[in-house]
Amino acid sequence: MTTPAHEPKAGGNAGMDSEYLEIRGLCVSFDGFKAVTDVDLTVLQGDLRFLIGPNGAGKTTLIDAITGLVPATGSAQKSGSELIGRKVHQIARLGVGRTFQTASVFEQLTVLQNLDIAAGSGRSALTLLRRRKSALPAIEEALETTGLTALRDKPAGVLAHGQKQWLEIGMLLVQNASVLLLDEPVAGMSHEEREETGNLLRRIGGDRVVIVVEHDMDFMRAFATSVTVLAGGRVLSEGTVEEVQADPKVQAVYLGTAAAGDLPPVDADAIAEATEAVSTTDLEEAR
Numbered sequence: 001m002t003t004p005a006h007e008p009k010a011g012g013n014a015g016m017d018s019e020y021l022e023i024r025g026l027c028v029s030f031d032g033f034k035a036v037t038d039v040d041l042t043v044l045q046g047d048l049r050f051l052i053g054p055n056g057a058g059k060t061t062l063i064d065a066i067t068g069l070v071p072a073t074g075s076a077q078k079s080g081s082e083l084i085g086r087k088v089h090q091i092a093r094l095g096v097g098r099t100f101q102t103a104s105v106f107e108q109l110t111v112l113q114n115l116d117i118a119a120g121s122g123r124s125a126l127t128l129l130r131r132r133k134s135a136l137p138a139i140e141e142a143l144e145t146t147g148l149t150a151l152r153d154k155p156a157g158v159l160a161h162g163q164k165q166w167l168e169i170g171m172l173l174v175q176n177a178s179v180l181l182l183d184e185p186v187a188g189m190s191h192e193e194r195e196e197t198g199n200l201l202r203r204i205g206g207d208r209v210v211i212v213v214e215h216d217m218d219f220m221r222a223f224a225t226s227v228t229v230l231a232g233g234r235v236l237s238e239g240t241v242e243e244v245q246a247d248p249k250v251q252a253v254y255l256g257t258a259a260a261g262d263l264p265p266v267d268a269d270a271i272a273e274a275t276e277a278v279s280t281t282d283l284e285e286a287r
């Protein structure tokens with residue numbers, strides 16, 4: 001399997017040609033309800049960032065805003081190119097790719113055909129479906145990276161749940177996405193599949209910006225190089241796994257049990273109190 005030149009690390013790999021995602025003052029409202037409020041977030045290439053937070057914290061909405069699925073105000077730049085205000089396909093063409101909680105692959109088509117379609121925008125449907133004698137180098141590489149080489153000629157519909165998620169990630173790789181936003185990639189996966197997925201994230205995360213929305217705290221602890229916690233649509237905390245887990249605001253939101261397994265039930269009052277504390281601190285700092 002392809003090994004990255006370098007593994008993800010906290011803070012990423014800042015450099016002249018590094019990719020980055022820089023979000024400033026991002027807000028999303030649904031009929032007056034603020035789902036995301038004034039979010040600032042910077043992730044450099046090579047930093048495997050996990051985005052956690054209780055149900056309804058705004059994690060998926062934030063990804064939706066970055067990828068053009070919901071209107072937003074503020075700024076989200078990929079390596080200097082503004083994404084807010086662009087259409088979904090334009091954002092994808094700029095190299096920003098995402099997966100959804102449920103994998104959306106073409107079940108009747110083979111693994112190779114799925115990758116071929118992902119790689120081949122601009123080619124006719126007939127050309128895409130015709131079986132190639134040899135796959136494009138980018139497709140061969142994606143097959144190897146995702147561990148799907150032996151399954152290349154199998155219909156995607158017969159793949160295990162985890163393999164479908166890996167295929168979806170492979171489809172982003174052949175599209176040359178350098179910013180990958182993955183929404184709960186290990187939900188419903190077996191322990192082995194989680195391990196494999198974490199290793200896959202490490203393989204691809206060294207030279208890309210990867211943001212993983214996740215509820216599985218064990219998975220986060222094992223693979224995150226940095227963490228952002230959202231609550232009530234705002235950034236509540238940010239840092240390494242250890243820093244975030246030690247943050248009293250985070251403990252308050254998770255009722256002091258964030259370190260134990262999957263998310264516990266969330267106390268709405270604790271969220272309100274914790275986010276209020278953040279807003280007040282922000283205001284005080286601004287004065």
Ligand SMILES: Nc1ncnc2c1ncn2[C@@H]1O[C@H](COP(=O)(O)OP(=O)(O)OP(=O)(O)O)[C@@H](O)[C@H]1O
Pocket residue numbers: 030033035053054055056057058059060061062
């Ligand atoms: N299209 C929509 N219209 C109205 N409200 C919405 C819409 N999408 C999301 N919301 C609301 O915005 C808030 C944030 O939702 P979002 O799905 O982003 O949270 P999340 O952190 O991803 O939660 P989960 O972990 O449960 O997936 C929630 O209160 C949700 O009900």
